[in-house]
Amino acid sequence: MTILILGAGQLARMMSLAGAPLNLNVVAYDVGSQQIMHPLTGEVYKTTLEQAIESADAITAEFEHIPDDVLTLCCNSNKFYPGKAAIKTGGDRSLEKALLDKTQVACAPYQLITEKAHLELAVKNLGKPLVIKTCQAGYDGKGQWRLKSDDQIAQIWSEMAEFIASGAEDAPHSIIAEKMIPFDREVSIIGARDKQGNVAIYPITENEHTNGVLTLSIAGKNNQQIEQQANDAFTKIANELNYVGVLAIEFFDVNGTLLVNEIAPRVHNSGHWTQQGCHCSQFENHMRAVAGLPLGNTQLKHITAMINVLGQPSIPNGVLKTSDVTSHWYGKTAKPGRKMGHVNVSAESINDLADKLGELTDYLPEQDYPGILKAATNLMLCE
Numbered sequence: 001m002t003i004l005i006l007g008a009g010q011l012a013r014m015m016s017l018a019g020a021p022l023n024l025n026v027v028a029y030d031v032g033s034q035q036i037m038h039p040l041t042g043e044v045y046k047t048t049l050e051q052a053i054e055s056a057d058a059i060t061a062e063f064e065h066i067p068d069d070v071l072t073l074c075c076n077s078n079k080f081y082p083g084k085a086a087i088k089t090g091g092d093r094s095l096e097k098a099l100l101d102k103t104q105v106a107c108a109p110y111q112l113i114t115e116k117a118h119l120e121l122a123v124k125n126l127g128k129p130l131v132i133k134t135c136q137a138g139y140d141g142k143g144q145w146r147l148k149s150d151d152q153i154a155q156i157w158s159e160m161a162e163f164i165a166s167g168a169e170d171a172p173h174s175i176i177a178e179k180m181i182p183f184d185r186e187v188s189i190i191g192a193r194d195k196q197g198n199v200a201i202y203p204i205t206e207n208e209h210t211n212g213v214l215t216l217s218i219a220g221k222n223n224q225q226i227e228q229q230a231n232d233a234f235t236k237i238a239n240e241l242n243y244v245g246v247l248a249i250e251f252f253d254v255n256g257t258l259l260v261n262e263i264a265p266r267v268h269n270s271g272h273w274t275q276q277g278c279h280c281s282q283f284e285n286h287m288r289a290v291a292g293l294p295l296g297n298t299q300l301k302h303i304t305a306m307i308n309v310l311g312q313p314s315i316p317n318g319v320l321k322t323s324d325v326t327s328h329w330y331g332k333t334a335k336p337g338r339k340m341g342h343v344n345v346s347a348e349s350i351n352d353l354a355d356k357l358g359e360l361t362d363y364l365p366e367q368d369y370p371g372i373l374k375a376a377t378n379l380m381l382c383e
């Protein structure tokens, strides 16, 4: 069976690695160069997108910012999962908020902005500070402003106006202002839904972001208090979208109440730990779902932490001295802050994970891998 993935980055690469043992052959469409290629070797094929669509058994995507004509072409084949509506919703915060309102899943209070009066309304109704985000085209904290005082309004508005004006008639740009949530922590839920509507959900992941980018995830802590809320939100949203594949939802945990931050209609960085932490990884489950195969086991096998490697030329070999550490390298050219790879660390207990994270700080310095020591200390305290 051949699966065509829109996007040829690390997520396509890891789906390809997960699909191979299932006899699923993956080809990727690089949206930038408009070429069909092998997601692992980068070998470029002489195939056109139309030919690749024709010869694929199923089509999926590794990101949500895909040109509309490409999405339409894929949808018309009736082989595209999770479908155009889900991808569009994940790529537009205004559609995402509408979906949350419709399914009655709680999120941060917000105000849509297309003109200056809406920004003033947001300041009046939501208060300060505000987190302001472009509805389209944002990722990894890009396309965001923090409004803390009234004297920032003019400057921020001029930048917002530029973004709004750069939209096209058939693809308008808008902005959303959200109340800044004083969360205790950020968590996410990853799960899969198959073509028959069966759902399999992974345990909650706790996520640490630095400058808007995920740096560390931990799965396997006791999250009993919020597990049901997260699973309910997942099921409501996945069912509403008639979703097929892996879906990720990021939340703010405010004193035991979850507010949705974002929905990602794809495998997600905060689910990379499942490669070692579960019997069936998020990548394998996404491949299974879109290929029409039964979903795999999402139960926790090992408490696992994932550390992102950002902007580094390689993963220090020393980390492999710590037992139960696996290295995942994406084979990309290094640029400051770019996601280059990740390291998964599995453990028998929370204390064991704290010890292993402590050991890893010998090889992973704080300035390049922030928050590992703090996470190790917190884990010891929570036992």
Ligand code: ATP
Binding pocket: 108, 131, 133, 138, 139, 140, 141, 142, 178, 179, 180, 181, 182, 186, 209, 212, 213, 250, 261, 262
């Ligand atoms: P991603 O790479 O996850 O798609 P993104 O660029 O789409 O990131 P968000 O997830 O919306 O952006 O925001 C990035 C981070 O900024 C969040 O993980 C959170 O730490 C912080 N943040 C976003 N919105 C809020 C809010 N309303 N209140 C407090 N913090 C926020």
Ligand code: MG
Binding pocket: 250, 261, 262
């Ligand atoms: Mg996010």
